[in-house]
Amino acid sequence: MKSSRSVLLALVLSAALTVTAACDDKNDNGGDAAPAASGSSSAAASAAPKADARKDLTDAFAKLAGGTVAYSATTESGAGTGTKLTGASDPAKQANSGSMTITAQGQxxxxEVIIVGADLYLKLGLPLPGVNPKKWMYIDGSKTSLSKLGFNPDDPTNTKGFTDAIVTVEQTGAGAYKGTIDTTKRNLPASGAALIQQMGDAAKSVPFEATVGAEGYVTSLTVRAPAAGQLPATTATxxxxDFGKPVSISKPAAADVQPAPAALLAQFA
Structure with missing residues (x-):
């Protein structure tokens, strides 16, 4: 059995990698999303519900993909376990960053995570032997199995193909949608697929809520996943x-980087 610290470390890495880098996807039509127009992104998309809710929501997800964006993500799993993340993404440069707080096992x-291409840099507020807490730990993503911790480099926030998994959807108000998705239809990393299998039939009808702003971008997404195996039910929002606004993400200076220790790399084996 893994030690408490090892379990927590794995949780930290999984959470950080899964939700870091919002929307690194490309538009399904092959083009990047257009820069945002001026105005409030949280404003209502229309004054009244539209006739084709599925098409409207699909268009909003497609517009979200590909452009620079800032994001804030939370997960809540009960029993005092959850994550809070803020960050930004620049898909054109394959650059993503995020700062996270993780609560688990009473701790x-x-x-902090920076991903540029296949290079991953990580700082943990958790003592590790032989690690300078002021420096970034480097992990070569091309030589490790990041997907085992739930990270898909082509879809870091698991939004790609979301609309393909929609079973039901309705517009409940101006820019507001709700429905269900069949998560078995989603192309997820191996770890995510294993959890979906443990959900049983409930995986085929997972509720979600989404909002679309006046500029046509998805501005929020909440998915309420049922319990799976030893994991309790989880709400992820x-x-x-900041659609289309400049994002500055770069690799840390060489003097601020150290090799990741073997114990950390073992989490990716």
Whole structure:
């Protein structure tokens, strides 16, 4: 059995990698999303519900994909377990960053993540032997199995193909939608697929809520996943903003980087 610290470390890495880098996807039509127009992104998309809710929501997800964006994400799993993350993404440069607070097993720690291409840099507010807490730990993503911790480099926030999994959807108000998705239809990393299998039939009718702003972008997405195996039911909410605005994400200076220790790399084996 893994030690408490090992379990917590795995949770930190999984959470950080899964939700870091909002929307690194490309538009399904092959183009990048257009820069945002001026105005409030949280404003209502229309004054009244539209006739084709599925098409409207699909268009909003497609517009979200590909452009720079800031995001805030939370997950709540009960029993005092959850994550809070804020960050930004620049898909054109394959650059993503995020700062996270993780609460689990009665402990609260912080994590910072920078991903540029296949290079991953990580800081943990958790003591590790031989690690300078002021420096970034480097992990070569091209030589590790990041997907085992729930990270899909092509879809870091698991939004790609979301609309393909929609079973039911209705517009409940101006820019507001709710419905269900069949998570078995989603192309997720191996770890996510295993959890979906443990959900049983409930995985085919997972409720979600989404909002679309006046500019046509998805501004929030909430998914309420049922319990799976030893994991309790989880509510995951992500909000998106600053569409098309400049994002500055770069690799840390060489002097501020150290190799990741073997104990950390073992989490990716």
């Amino acid at each position: 609260q720690i912080t994590a 992500t909000t998106f903003s």
